[in-house]
Amino acid sequence: MKEETIPVTKETVIGETAKLKIEGYRFVTMTCAELDEKQVDVIYHFDKNLQLKHFRLTVPKDTLIPSISVVYQSAFLVENEIQDLFGIHFDNLFIDYRRTLYLGGETIAAPFCKFTVKRTDKSAPAAIQAET
């Protein structure tokens, strides 16, 4: 991509996001792409004055990623969508739908991935709770 892309890790993503928020960037969206059997690529897009900036986070499929909804609250919707469709779980979400946003609730496989990795400590789907 011709805009600036910064690689981040699971531990540094919240720090880098908070730095961008102080500089005045707004959150645009997140994208998840499956790379191969075991890894996914999560890309964060930010924008200021119509100039984009991206972060790239490459993780194995059964990782627990810290959620950036502590910094940008409106990210909860797209993180829930990634949770549903790709099976990646996020920690500390603002509102956690527990994989019932698009899916029925009984689905274990990740619909958009070609290979699904089973999580060992998956919690059962429950009613929607707001965790502030």
Next chain:
Amino acid sequence: MSKTIIPFGPQHPVLPEPLHLKLTVEDEVVTEVIPALGFVHRGLEKLSEIRDFHQMVQVVERVCGICSVIHAMCYCHGIEEMMGIEVPPRAKFLRVIWSELHRMQSHLLWLGLFADSFGFEALFMQFWKIREKVMDISESTTGNRVIVSVNVVGGVRRDLNSEQISWILTLLKDIEQEIGALKKTLLTDYTITKRTVGKGVLTKHQAYGIGTVGPVLRGSGVVQDTRTLGYAAFNELNFEPVVESDGDCYARTKVRFRETLQSIDLIRQAMSKIPNGEINVKVKGKPQGEVVSRVEQPRGELLYYIKANGNKNLDRLRIRTPTFANIPAILTMLPGMYLSDVPVIVLSIDPCISCTER
């Protein structure tokens, strides 16, 4: 002070598409909102695994019915940038003309639905009567009223001859006159102002921090319009983003009304500057790489992330539609409002749920 939980939607007379909101209400004042989506999820992004990148243009147009030509334009821009294809200038101007016609049609539809949400059915019918003229222009020039299918990778499929151009300009004059006749009713009528002024306020700081886009952001005083990036032929046209500073439902209505009149002006400018030439180029090869492309839809900024690795089928296609970014704004706008203001406020962000949950 007793708490009641009231479900708004998924079926509601005011909503064009299903959206579910769980409202916690204390004595008629809303205190908390939790949205729930997922009623029209079709999984269209996954179709890129079996349809090749030329056929995906038709799939992507059908993500949303009201703003379909702009989805196709954004996708074609992304693929053309990835493959290094240069679109002929006449095709760029034609794309601008059709996308501005679509913007007018979408805003007129919204203005009608908005008037219907507080019961003003006569005004609703008048706006849709004007919209029929725009649909006639679409059908006679492209072949279809709503999903027009004129964009292909490499240009457009249909051309406009001079007879059609002069017919469109005559019709646009009539449309402008009729819209102007309704301006006084829409913006100064007592019932309309009583139900929209001061409702659903988003300050400038809140609107930017939540990440809203489109008329919701411009109605709160932030000057941002993705058309100023200069894609297609927009870098050769003169226009300023339409901005209002109050941040309530009335300001958003005014922004959309003024944008409709601005679109008429943009179409006239494009028709006077359109050069002669071909309308498409032949496309050879397969796409490779990663690209992000953005355009301005009637509802806000649309973003496409396309990843390809040299095959006929794309690796990943990700679509971020403007309503997806505007729904978290409902969580800030609704607390503190009366229950009877909820339909008007939810409709003022222009929810297009089929885009949101492609």
Next chain:
Amino acid sequence: MFTFTSNILKNFLSQRATRRYPFETRSPFDGARGMLLNHIEKCNLCSICAVKCPSQCITVDRKALTWECDPFACVYCGICVDACPERALYQKPEYRQVAEKREMISLKGEIKKKVKKETDNGIESE
């Protein structure tokens, strides 16, 4: 207060804006994309239309010499019309009529059986 009254009076005194539909119909515009048909005498059975169709509604069988189209799966986009090298496909301006039954392969008059083969000059293309 009375901002809308002039509009109401004007509409009251002018003609109705709607058409009485089943009794009066509008003639369709010239370039409108309606039913998909095939001039079978020009068709070469090259199956380019079947490959390019976004909804995969065309089936071409070169052994049985048939060209089939499912009018209920077709989205009437017109890509096949643009792609056909013999200009055999065309679209009428009227839409497909409503029907009582939907059958998987054979439909209301859309199956064309091609009886003669192209044998001169070997014009058959893949």
